[in-house]
Amino acid sequence: MNSEFGPRHLLSDAVATATMSPIEARMLFRSGMVTPTAGWAAGYAQANLIIVPKTQAFDMLLFAQRNPKPCPILGVFDAGQTSGPLLAEGDIRTDLPRYTVYVDGEVVAEPTDISGYWRTDLVTFIVGCSFTFEAALQEGGIRIAHIDQGTNAPMYRTSIRCRPAGSISGPLVVSMRPIPASQVADAVRITSRYPAVHGAPVHVGSPAELGIADLDHPDFGDPVEIAAGEVPVFWACGVTPQAAVMESKPWLAIGQAPGHMLITDARDSSYLV
Amino acid sequence: MNSEFGPRHLLSDAVATATMSPIEARMLFRSGMVTPTAGWAAGYAQANLIIVPKTQAFDMLLFAQRNPKPCPILGVFDAGQTSGPLLAEGDIRTDLPRYTVYVDGEVVAEPTDISGYWRTDLVTFIVGCSFTFEAALQEGGIRIAHIDQGTNAPMYRTSIRCRPAGSISGPLVVSMRPIPASQVADAVRITSRYPAVHGAPVHVGSPAELGIADLDHPDFGDPVEIAAGEVPVFWACGVTPQAAVMESKPWLAIGQAPGHMLITDARDSSYLV
Numbered sequence: 001m002n003s004e005f006g007p008r009h010l011l012s013d014a015v016a017t018a019t020m021s022p023i024e025a026r027m028l029f030r031s032g033m034v035t036p037t038a039g040w041a042a043g044y045a046q047a048n049l050i051i052v053p054k055t056q057a058f059d060m061l062l063f064a065q066r067n068p069k070p071c072p073i074l075g076v077f078d079a080g081q082t083s084g085p086l087l088a089e090g091d092i093r094t095d096l097p098r099y100t101v102y103v104d105g106e107v108v109a110e111p112t113d114i115s116g117y118w119r120t121d122l123v124t125f126i127v128g129c130s131f132t133f134e135a136a137l138q139e140g141g142i143r144i145a146h147i148d149q150g151t152n153a154p155m156y157r158t159s160i161r162c163r164p165a166g167s168i169s170g171p172l173v174v175s176m177r178p179i180p181a182s183q184v185a186d187a188v189r190i191t192s193r194y195p196a197v198h199g200a201p202v203h204v205g206s207p208a209e210l211g212i213a214d215l216d217h218p219d220f221g222d223p224v225e226i227a228a229g230e231v232p233v234f235w236a237c238g239v240t241p242q243a244a245v246m247e248s249k250p251w252l253a254i255g256q257a258p259g260h261m262l263i264t265d266a267r268d269s270s271y272l273v
Numbered sequence: 274m275n276s277e278f279g280p281r282h283l284l285s286d287a288v289a290t291a292t293m294s295p296i297e298a299r300m301l302f303r304s305g306m307v308t309p310t311a312g313w314a315a316g317y318a319q320a321n322l323i324i325v326p327k328t329q330a331f332d333m334l335l336f337a338q339r340n341p342k343p344c345p346i347l348g349v350f351d352a353g354q355t356s357g358p359l360l361a362e363g364d365i366r367t368d369l370p371r372y373t374v375y376v377d378g379e380v381v382a383e384p385t386d387i388s389g390y391w392r393t394d395l396v397t398f399i400v401g402c403s404f405t406f407e408a409a410l411q412e413g414g415i416r417i418a419h420i421d422q423g424t425n426a427p428m429y430r431t432s433i434r435c436r437p438a439g440s441i442s443g444p445l446v447v448s449m450r451p452i453p454a455s456q457v458a459d460a461v462r463i464t465s466r467y468p469a470v471h472g473a474p475v476h477v478g479s480p481a482e483l484g485i486a487d488l489d490h491p492d493f494g495d496p497v498e499i500a501a502g503e504v505p506v507f508w509a510c511g512v513t514p515q516a517a518v519m520e521s522k523p524w525l526a527i528g529q530a531p532g533h534m535l536i537t538d539a540r541d542s543s544y545l546v
Binding site: 057058061062065066073075076078166192193195196199200273 | 346
């Protein structure tokens with residue numbers, strides 16, 4: 001369990017962070033504030049980040065295209081670009097609260113600013129995040145256990161392999177939410193309308209078939225309780241590109257730190273089909 | 274108007290072609306049959322094709338990612354690969370009825386087999402096609418004028434620019450279907466559920482705002498009549514990558530000939546969200 005996943009109720013001013021604009025939030029992070037971003041800038045899409053050198057960029061983009069449920073690409077910056085359409089007046093090097101830097105697949109740093117790692121050949125990929133469909137689930141009357149419990153969603157490496165692309169390969173990572181049996185169909189229906197942010201679940205029930213031996217020990221995030229009458233429902237997870245980086249070992253890659261997402265200018269609703 | 278767009282009712286045996294499997298259809302094309310593919314292998318997704326050298330492949334894939342409505346990528350083969358998941362026992366060089374070959378952006382040939390042009394560095398992109406959502410519209414009780422009239426959909430280069438990607442740029446191409454005013458909302462609702470095959474319309478009414486001066490003179494395909502009480506509805510069109518090739522002039526590119534699509538093994542229904 002990672003201490004970075006701070007409970008939401010400990011945020012100093014939950015109301016103010018929820019009503020903040022994306023650019024206001026990014027400016028705070030740029031000026032040094034470090035916090036998980038769940039609940040910030042409500043209504044705006046938060047996103048995963050994966051940055052690789054241009055020499056790896058075709059393979060990473062193709063990996064995402066071949067695995068659109070875990071890796072839904074919302075935007076790609078040209079090599080060296082530090083801002084773009086989803087990030088007005090932004091700087092991808094400073095505007096997330098915390099990053100994870102990988103060298104040869106190993107985590108070498110978790111800085112709050114990646115200016116020191118920046119290179120003009122780096123290509124930035126912005127990848128959809130389940131926060132968008134969690135808001136829709138809550139609006140649909142479905143409680144999210146990890147939000148109620150003030151933790152990050154439990155995430156698991158599965159035994160399912162992503163379709164490889166050139167030098168990039170890795171396992172499908174899933175997030176799990178316990179859903180009351182009477183609401184599983186609603187959860188499928190609601191999330192299926194957000195294909196750009198992981199869409200419908202990849203699996204309902206039977207964690208063993210995903211190669212998950214113990215739901216109480218997630219590979220990322222925090223365990224949640226599954227109440228009687230609830231079914232574990234699994235969605236493809238945007239941590240998948242980072243799991244692929246750990247396995248495929250490009251010489252350099254940078255992602256967000258878990259739970260410390262990019263807050264984009266896109267509205268959650270823009271990803272509803 | 275291109276004489277290749279044969280009226281559907283002239284096909285020698287419409288029933289047999291509709292019930293044919295994708296592989297049966299592809300084998301016929303491989304053995305030399307040349308015909309537009311509308312109405313063939315009903316229920317299976319037909320697709321646009323764009324093939325470029327590996328040196329252009331990242332730009333083309335990024336162009337598609339940045340313009341997902343006109344360029345929804347259903348699959349990408351590795352360089353030199355001639356078959357893949359959407360094409361069991363297939364050969365992309367022979368399994369379409371007719372191709373268009375571009376050199377420096379100019380059409381140099383419209384062969385029925387591209388084996389003579391094949392190179393081990395060619396990357397094949399399979400791009401969604403509106404035939405998939407047309408079937409859904411018809412099932413929803415919406416008549417498709419160009420199908421009723423036995424012609425190909427009218428397509429127009431618009432004044433809207435696609436988002437460029439590296440060396441690839443070009444205009445948004447749209448297809449137009451006249452829809453009764455009382456059914457426009459249904460047409461939007463139904464097609465919005467197929468984001469992988471162009472999705473919801475990009476424009477309803479007002480062709481002038483798309484820079485279309487005369488609906489009777491499409492840039493590709495055939496004109497259709499617009500009856501009283503019908504509204505011209507515009508969808509992003511999978512000819513857009515070929516328009517980008519004409520403008521961007523890669524030294525080699527290969528697409529399908531208009532209306533002579535790739536019949537894939539994927540079911541139309543698999544693209545419903």
